[in-house]
Structure formats: C-alpha cells, structure tokens
Amino acid sequence: MRLFRLTTATLFRRKSWVVCAFCVGVLPFLLVQISSGTENPALLKPALAQATWAMTLLTSIFWGFYTAARQGESNARSGLGEYFLTTGVSAGRQLFEMWLAIFTYLAPLPLISAAICTLAASPALPDERSMWLATNIQYAILFLVVMAPLVALACAVASRLGSITGFMASSALAIYGLYGVGYLKLLGDLEGNALAKWVWTSSPHYHFADPTERLRYKLGAIAWDKFPLLLAYFGGIMLVYVALSRLVFRARAAA
Known part of the structure; x- marks a missing residue:
C-alpha cells in the first residue's frame, strides 16, 4: 500500500481538505444566518439541512473529482506509475x-452532514426525529455508493486524457444525474420524444441520492424494504463505472 500512503500524505500536506471540512461543517451555519430562514423559525432547521447536504455535494464534486483527476494525471505523467509497475504494483x-x-478524505463528509442534520436540525416531535435520523443515514450511505465510482472514473480518465477532461467527465455525469435528467424527462413528456424518454430511462438517476426534497418537506425516509433495490441500482452503476475506469486507466504516459 505504498502508493496509498504516498497519496494520503500528499493530500494531507496540501491541506485542501481543511477547506472541505469548513464548507461542510461550518459554512452551512453561516449561510442560514444570511438566508430567509432567520425570519421564520420553522424554516431554520430545514434550511440548515438543505445547506449542509448542498455543501457536501458541491465539495465532493469540485474537490473530490478535481483531486482524483489531478492525482490520476500526475501518476501517469510524472513517471510514478511506471516506477510502481516495475516494482510489481499493477x-x-x-x-x-x-x-x-x-x-479516505471524501467519506467523512456525508457522515459530518448526517451528524449536523441529526444534532442541530432534527424536528422536535419524537416520531419525526426518528424518521429524520433514518433519512440522513440512508442518504449518507447512498452518497458513498454514488460518489465512489465517479472518483475512480475521474482518476482513470485523467490518466489518459488529462486532469481537466477527467474532472469534467465525472462532474458532468454527477450534475446531469442530479439535475439534468429532470429537464430531460420534462422535455420527453412535453414533446412525446421517444428518444428523449429512452435516454432518460438509461441515464444515471443520481437525484434519488439527493435528500434535499425529503428533508425540506419532511417526506420521511425511503421504505426500508425498497432501500436495497435502490442500493442495487446504484451498485450496478458502480460496477459499470469501475469496469470502465479500469479499461481507461493507464499507469504510464503515452510515448
């Protein structure tokens, strides 16, 4: 695990993870104070939950994918990957x-978000509080399952096509799956476009892993008997992206 230790130490020395921790752990409290939530106490806790998970998503996309892309390109172009190949590391x-x-740096972010939402934004009623806790636990799990293969994809694409391309590939997939598929469905329904409906069906529906709506309107947790199906869906996407990442990744720069 020498490359793991080297990468971990490199990221720690860059200290960019401090900015991520600040954006997720502190910034949501500041954003709530300058929002309309302070004018209505009933909106304060939903606003905090929304801001917390939004910061987690944005931080993961912009920091996580960029860092993965940067490491993938550096490993191939610096000769480090070729060195590890000679030592037997495939x-x-x-x-x-x-x-x-x-x-290792990305995984704590949804856990911090779930903790903030549970400790600082839980509803007062006991039944709602237990459902709120279950919702945050579910989405912390979904977040990890969704982001894991996109990090690998960013690293793999960057090793072959450069860090900008790697970052944009994973970011575009994440943003499209979170927000773009909704507009595509609307377009398909309005125009009756069969091609748009087919693309929508085959798209990654990452919006199922976004807890914003459920937390804002207290819609409750996903039924536990249906939650494994959602995990299986995102697990299938993970397998596809992992296989694609392995095919695309290269440890040495092209001659």
Whole structure:
C-alpha cells in the first residue's frame, strides 16, 4: 500500500481538505444566518439541512473529482506509475490505492452532514426525529455508493486524457444525474420524444441520492424494504463505472 500512503500524505500536506471540512461543517451555519430562514423559525432547521447536504455535494464534486483527476494525471505523467509497475504494483492496484486515499478524505463528509442534520436540525416531535435520523443515514450511505465510482472514473480518465477532461467527465455525469435528467424527462413528456424518454430511462438517476426534497418537506425516509433495490441500482452503476475506469486507466504516459 505504498502508493496509498504516498497519496494520503500528499493530500494531507496540501491541506485542501481543511477547506472541505469548513464548507461542510461550518459554512452551512453561516449561510442560514444570511438566508430567509432567520425570519421564520420553522424554516431554520430545514434550511440548515438543505445547506449542509448542498455543501457536501458541491465539495465532493469540485474537490473530490478535481483531486482524483489531478492525482490520476500526475501518476501517469510524472513517471510514478511506471516506477510502481516495475516494482510489481499493477495498474489496477495503482488505481485502487489512489482511489482509496482520496476516498479516505471524501467519506467523512456525508457522515459530518448526517451528524449536523441529526444534532442541530432534527424536528422536535419524537416520531419525526426518528424518521429524520433514518433519512440522513440512508442518504449518507447512498452518497458513498454514488460518489465512489465517479472518483475512480475521474482518476482513470485523467490518466489518459488529462486532469481537466477527467474532472469534467465525472462532474458532468454527477450534475446531469442530479439535475439534468429532470429537464430531460420534462422535455420527453412535453414533446412525446421517444428518444428523449429512452435516454432518460438509461441515464444515471443520481437525484434519488439527493435528500434535499425529503428533508425540506419532511417526506420521511425511503421504505426500508425498497432501500436495497435502490442500493442495487446504484451498485450496478458502480460496477459499470469501475469496469470502465479500469479499461481507461493507464499507469504510464503515452510515448
């Protein structure tokens, strides 16, 4: 695990993870104070929950994918990947160790968000509080399942096409899955476009992993008997992206 330790130490010395921790752990409280939530106490806790998860998503996309892309490109172009190949560390193992190092910093973010929403934004009624806790736990799990393969994809694409392309590939998929598919469905329904409906059906529906609406309107947790199906859906997407990442990733720059 030498590459894992090297990547982990490199990210720690850059200290950009401090900004991520601030954006998720502190910034939502500041954003709520300058929002309309202070004018209506009933809106304060939903606003805090929304801001917390929004910061988690944005931080993961902009920091997580950028960092993964940067590491993937650096590993290939600096000669580090070729060095590890000569020591017996395969390309697949290199991709895994870099992914694991980046995800070590990324994984705590949804846990921090769930903790903030549970401790600082829970409803007063006991029944609603238990449902609120279950909702946050579910979405912390979904967040990890969704982001994990996108980090690997950013790293893999960047190793072959550069860090900008790697970052844009994963970011575009995440943003499209969170927000773009909704507009595509609306377009397909309005115009009766069969092609748009087919694209919508085959798209990654990451909006199912966004808890904003459920927390804002207290819609409750996903039924536990249906939650494994959602995990299986995102698990299938993960397998596709992991296979694609392994095919695309290279440990040495092209001659």
